[in-house]
Amino acid sequence: MSAAHRIHDAPHTISDDGSAPRAGIANSDWRRAMKFIVQWNGLPTAEHSVIERFMKTGGNTPDGVKLLGRWHAIGGLHGFAVVEAEDTRGISALALEWGDLLTMSIFPAMTDEDLGAALGKHLAARSK
Structure with a gap:
């Protein structure tokens, strides 16, 4: 599986701007x-x-x-x-x-x- 697929398979761990995941943030509803x-x-x-x-x-x-x-x-x-x-x-x-x-x-x-x-x-x- 490519890195792009892994990113799309786990959108809840990616920051809103698509950059690297931020520790402790499960989804963008935290805002x-x-x-x-x-x-x-x-x-x-x-x-x-x-x-x-x-x-x-x-x-x-x-x-x-x-x-x-x-x-x-x-x-x-x-x-x-x-x-x-x-x-x-x-x-x-x-x-x-x-x-x-x-x-x-x-x-x-x-x-x-x-x-x-x-x-x-x-x-x-x-x-x-």
Whole structure:
């Protein structure tokens, strides 16, 4: 059997782009967008540069990152956003894009539904 036939006989082990299999991934259903909370703070000395960049770029997110919402504090360079991404590449690009002007903290986030499911599994495991 040729290598091409082996690849086609086991599509669940091949990455989406057809490259070599990735350990621990049984199929492409593993992809699910994750939510992240992005918080930023800036010094007053960076205000002019932050305003210029935001007005020039519109605060667009990098490829692979979907902005779900963004909120700004009144009277300061503070705020947070909720974004969605399938992996951390776009999240890293976002941090690097603004890292020279703002300090950023980025946290994975869960919905109430996801947290409830995790807590249910945790409680079930503890009661065994």
